[in-house]
Amino acid sequence: MARLPDDVPARPPLPVKMVIAGGFGVGKTTTVASISEIAPLTTEASITSVAAGVDDLTHTPQKTTTTVALDFGCVTLDPTLKLYLFGTPGQERFGFMWDDLVEGALGGLVIVDTRRLDDCYAAVDYFEHRDIPFAVAVNAFDGQVEHDLGDVRWALDVRDNVPLTVFDARERGSVRDALLVVLEHALARAGG
Amino acid sequence: MTAGEAPSGSAADDAYPEPCPGSYPQPHPEPHTEPVRPASAVRPFLLTAGRVAGGESLVPPIPVETQVVATSGGIAALDTFAFEHRDIVAVCQEPLSLAEIAAKLRMHLNVIRVLADDLRVDGRLTLHLPQGNPARDASVLRRVIDGLRAVPDSRGARRDY
Secondary structure (H helix, E strand, O other): OOOOOOOOOOOOEEEEEEEEEOOOOOHHHHHHHHOOOOOOOOEEEEEEEEEEOOOOOOOEEEEEEEEEEEEEEEEEEEOOOOEEEEEOOOOOOOOOHHHHHHHOOEEEEEOOOOHHHHHHHHHHHHHHHHHOEEEEEEEEEHHOOOOOOOHHHHOOOOOOOOOOOEEEOOOHHHHHHHHHHHHHHHHOHHHH | OOOOOOOOOOOOOHHHOOOOOOOOOOOOOOOOOOOOOOOOOHHHHHHHOOOOOOOOOOOOOOOOOEEEOOOOOHHHHHHHHHHHHHHHHHHHOOOOOHHHHHHOOOOOHHHHHHHHHHHHHHOOOOEEOOOOOOOOHHHHHHHHHHHHHHHOOOOOOOOOO
């Protein structure tokens, strides 16, 4: 193979990313593992959570920095394009870490366990407020969905234009299709 | 964007909007229970002389997906580096994201951000930052969609349409 001149390394692929969100234990890491070409990696990252200090006479928000494990994987779509998938740490209160991750993301997939709908409110709220394209994906554990999708939409109070889908986090094709739902929604919004 | 440019972005005020306590529903009053790995014996920011990326920093952090590649000068000088600098340049002989470097070297993401930027300034690494906002770029979105459709499912079937 021809060598490139010194100091002109091969151009790396364009990195793009998507964010996999949802409550604790809902299947974020499984989702990443199903489609990632590498075993999901974990790195330590800092989150800054802010709590209003009720005992604090200055009314200054109390900031706490915590180290969390951040899981991610990747799919090389072609030699010039690499998709990273980041599972968001935690469920709520971690807006700062999410800002860091979500900046520039193509979109988000909010994973829902219909037995614990409450757990995904924070993620839905976050993407809505940040105006990030996202879809809600009900993880059908054992192929079972305990609620009608219309009921799920009503319970989550997501807008009609937010796609809602059912998928199986353990199936690569199913994860791929759920991500495509997000991307097609993002494309429609981008005017494509 | 060429290597070495600062990430495009706004001032810290935009990067870190004022939080609105109570804006996120908090259905579980019990403490958060996400797994946290044990701390390293070396305080992570000792390596960066206390400098931090993200968090309280005024500049927007380098995106986690930024591609990092060793320069030929960096590879040639590999034996002159100590410890973490050497490890970072060594793993970046192929392009890697900041997140992958952190995971491979088991180092804190924000430590890697600082050290990788130091090595960029010294000409040992090039950093390829994501350009523009791909979420608003229909051509990028179409490329990702096409690429993902070609990913076979576990039975080898593609999503062709």
